[in-house]
Amino acid sequence: DLATIMDIGATTVRFAHYQQSDYLYSRCDSLGLIIWAEIPFVNRVSGQEAENTRSQLRELIRQSFNHPSIYVWGLHNEVYHPHEYTKELTKSLHDLAKTEDPDRYTVSVNGYGHMEHPVNLNADIQGMNRYFGWYEKKLQDIEPWVEGLEKNYPDQKLMLTEYGADANLLHQTEYLENSLNWTKPFYPETFQTKTHEYQWSVIAGHPYIVASYLWNTFDFATPLANRGDLPARNMKGLVTFDRKTKKDSYFWYKANWSEDPVLYLTQRRNVDREKKVTSITVYSNIGEPKVFLNGQELSGIHKGYTDVHYIIDNVTLKDGKNVVKAVVQSDGKTYEDTIEWMYTGEKKREADSFSIKGVHAGFE
Known part of the structure; x- marks a missing residue:
């Protein structure tokens, strides 16, 4: 897993949402990765976890x-x-x-995206999880969101701590809009790419x-989930589960x-x-490619x-x-990538496959 993370060129990893083995932290020391270590205080609040969370954080720090x-x-x-309990x-x-x-x-980390949330601003850094186009709004809404925070909270340290979309490799389409209804069973790889x-x-x-921090490097198990036409799996990874x-x-x-060097046809x-x-x-x-279709x-x-x-x-097929x-051609070497497509006639998809209703990020 770490070899894959190094291969992609990442410089930092969020290990969420629980502690990792000492061996993994040691490997990151040697590789030069900068990492985030986290205790498993996530999603549900019981009102009874204060002693446990403090104990886990103390142990994590003293051990690591x-x-x-x-x-x-x-x-x-x-x-x-x-809110008041969680803030305190x-x-x-x-x-x-x-x-x-x-x-x-x-x-x-907060999943709602507005800085004035009562639980926010109680740590050095405020992280926010946003899934524009997947759980909420449109892909392009990320930019006005960032610009609003820049204007209203110019001195705040902000991290985008989760973003992305699921991709089932068996699902493919050229018909893409700017949002996708994650409650539907169709999770095209092309939408994740977009x-x-x-x-x-x-x-x-x-x-x-x-x-x-994009979510996630690898597809992972979610035993109670049943979506995207693949039970018990979250498919937001850039790499498949296996x-x-x-x-x-x-x-x-x-x-x-x-x-x-990277040369890759999508x-x-x-x-x-x-x-x-x-x-x-x-x-x-490695420079602007020459692209050929059927030899031309x-x-x-x-x-x-x-x-x-x-x-x-x-491009006409x-x-x-x-x-x-x-x-x-780069540095005296020739790099090539080749793919094959089949065209047998125009095909349409139902527009409803791509509609989305307002859902807050952080649903998971």
């Missing part, structure tokens, strides 16, 4: 404070009612952390967000973050094409959201098999 990889102690994730408990956890280890930061392409570009353009397949969004981040699993006139997207951190070089390539994002619009190839 010599690990240089740890830069922040996580106090809680998405805890709310009763957060303050006491912050004070405890500062007593035990005064030189590290503390962080608490989410990360746009939202990372906003994060990268707003250094007010001092750190961001660690065998890296989704398109994985290569989006690797191209943006890693110094390793939608390689979206083989059965729905549109005769479509677009081709390439991620390349295409023109009109342009940049997308970041410098590694290349798009060719209005032929009936049957289509071969798409991207080529880059």
Whole structure:
């Protein structure tokens, strides 16, 4: 798992929402990852956990404070009612952390996105989980949200501590809007890709967000869940549960973050094409690619959201098999990536597949 995280070019990891083994912290020390260690005070509040949370935080700090990889102690994730109790408990956890280890930061996390929430602003750093386009609103609503916080809370340390969308690799489509109804059984990989392409570009353009943590590196088990046509699974990972397949969004981040050469054509699993006139997207951190369709070089390539994002619009497929190839010459080497698509006629999808109603982030 850590090799995968290093491969993508990540610099920091949020280990949520519970303590990890000493071995894992030690490996992060050697790799140079900067990590967030967190106690399991998450979601539900009973009003009876004060002694337990303080005990767990004290033990976590005393057991782990010599690990240089740890830069922040996580106090809680998405805890709310009763507000006064939870606020006071957060303050006491912050004070405890500062007593035990005064030189590290503390962080608490809210899922609603407004800074004035009564449980907020009781740790050094305020984290917020936002799933624009998935659990709430539209993908593009992330930018005015960040700009509002920049304007109204310019001195607050803010982290975007969860964002993303599920992706079932068996679900593919070219028909994408700016939100998706997560309560429906259709979780296309292409929507996850669109989410990360746009939202990372906003994060990268707003250094007010001092750190961001996409949710999640790997698909993971959620035993009581039954959604996205795959029971007991959360599919927000950039990599499948068995660690065998890296989704398109994985290569989006690797191209943006890693110094390793990346040349990657997206939608390689979206083989059965729905549109005769479509677009081709390439991620390349080694220069502008040449793109070929069925042996013919295409023109009109342009940049997308970041410098590694290349798009060719209005590409006309032929009936049957289509071969798409991207080529880059860099540092005396030739890099190539090839995928195959099939086109057998126009196909439509129901618009209802993509509608969403107002749902607060942090539902999970």
